[in-house]
Amino acid sequence: MRAMVYRGPCKVRVEQRPLPRIEHPNDAIVRVTHAAICGSDLHLYHGMMPDTRPGMTFGHEFIGVVESVGGSVQNLKVGDRVMVPFNVYCGTCYFCARGLYSNCHNVNPNATAVGGIYGYSHTCGGYDGGQAEFVRVPFADVGPSVIPDWMDPEDALLLTDALATGYFGAQLADIRQGETVIVFGAGPVGLYAARSSWFMGAGRVIVIDHLQYRLDKAETFAHAETYNFADYDDIIVHLKNITDNIGADRVIDAVGAEADGHFLQHVTATKLKLQGGSPVALNWAIDSVRKGGTVSVMGAYGPIFSAVKFGDAMNKGLTLNMNQCPVKRQWPRLFEHIRNGYFKPNDIVTHRIPLEHIADGYHIFSSKLDGCIKPIIVTDAG
Structure with a gap:
């Protein structure tokens, strides 16, 4: 698959990487259709966050289609269009039981400080992110949700973090x-x-x-x-x-x-x-x-x-x-606001960039060129 790969401060490029695989019965593999570059990705891009390792794929904002699921996954099926919160969390620990999904104690060796985050350095668990054609999603019965039929895909993408x-x-x-x-x-x-x-x-x-x-x-x-x-x-x-x-x-x-x-x-x-x-x-x-x-x-x-x-x-x-946002806890009320027309999340999107040009996207966003406010990465026309 094609994936964005970090090669050092201000150096990212698209490379061929092995397809992710099911590593646990509760994993899912998601074919990414849309991802985004977040302002906090720029901390990684500039080499300002500890333990950001060359070879990592960034991207904690993404949506896509379920490609395969592990044997114990019950809430998703192949072909579902899903939105994935940036938090990686187990759903059962002391903190998850209290809705503190961003503070999950079971997904990160550094969990005394923060839970897991997709594509956000080994400080946050070392999970590869969604600025790629495919991504492994652990605890697939807990984090991802099926995108409502009425929701614009770009709005769903923006709900995953920003x-x-x-x-x-x-x-x-x-x-x-x-x-x-x-x-x-x-x-x-x-x-x-x-x-x-x-x-x-x-x-x-x-x-x-x-x-x-x-x-x-x-x-x-x-x-x-x-x-x-x-x-x-x-x-x-x-x-x-x-x-x-x-x-x-x-x-x-x-x-x-x-x-x-x-x-x-x-x-x-x-x-x-x-x-x-x-x-x-x-x-x-x-x-x-x-x-x-x-x-x-x-x-x-x-x-x-x-x-x-x-x-x-x-x-x-x-x-x-x-705190880091416990994303899924915010969704019910935000779904209401969007469906009722109180606001349109993708009104702030200024750039839609193909995955193969993601290095240009990082440069434009980092340097604040061309009136860039929010860049979206399109990885799959479907």
């Missing part, structure tokens, strides 16, 4: 009726978080970024008030000025580990490559939220060696809510 994570970020913010919400980052997750904040009852939604075309999208897609931090000497002072000098009620960090390098790096952070980035956006969130407010974090962070303003968070009495 949309679910953005919605989860708004949930973590614990928004109450009429409150002011600031979202740092106008990438796909930030756009979805801003749009979802209205569903949670927000009275005002503000989005901060430095790329004007993404801010323009935040205005039209998320109906948000927007500010370009590059236009201000101190964006925190500006945010305080426009929030009655006390700060926002809730702030969502949808940047994570500054994958594109444009958020200002701490001096120490720029010297250290084995990390998920510097915490500039997180510190801005702590600074811009009011005392007693809530900061939501669902971005991809590796080890951070430069300082987080934890003392400020404590002294302000902040609540910090964070």
Whole structure:
């Protein structure tokens, strides 16, 4: 099969790889029809996440058709069109039993920190991802769901991470009726978080970024008030000025580990490559939220060696809510919103790229060329 293969920082290419095979009776093999490049894939692409090994196939956002199933699989059959959440999880451990699928204890040797994630380094279990023609899906009776007949395939693809994570970020913010919400980052997750904040009852939604075309999208897609931090000497002072000098009620960090390098790096952070980035956006969130407010974090962070303003968070009495999104837990309500026409997830898709050109897709997305917001990889015309 053809698959995207990582060969070192900023080096990916399509190679011929062995077809994945059933390794456990509860496995399925899925023929991928659509995948996506996620902003958090750029951390891997830039070599900024620990234990990202050459030869790995990325891709934690994918949908496809069931090609074969193991002997104990009961909920799927060959030919089913399925959407696969980015979480690899067992469904039975202490954490899965409580809906914390992203914290599954049985799928990753490093499970004290995180569960399993497709295509996201050996820190997250070493599972090959879906930027390929075929992918092995463990625990096939637990994670994948059959795509409803009424759902657009691209919308289903976006539900496997970006949309679910953005919605989860708004949930973590614990928004109450009429409150002011600031979202740092106008990438796909930030756009979805801003749009979802209205569903949670927000009275005002503000989005901060430095790329004007993404801010323009935040205005039209998320109906948000927007500010370009590059236009201000101190964006925190500006945010305080426009929030009655006390700060926002809730702030969502949808940047994570500054994958594109444009958020200002701490001096120490720029010297250290084995990390998920510097915490500039997180510190801005702590600074811009009011005392007693809530900061939501669902971005991809590796080890951070430069300082987080934890003392400020404590002294302000902040609540910090964070986790990797338990994707499937978000689906029932999101299915309702999509079917009722409240929003169309694929409105943010800007590029549709054949698998054989995935290296160009990474370059375009990483370098923010051609107004790229969300690139989709088409692996199979069917």
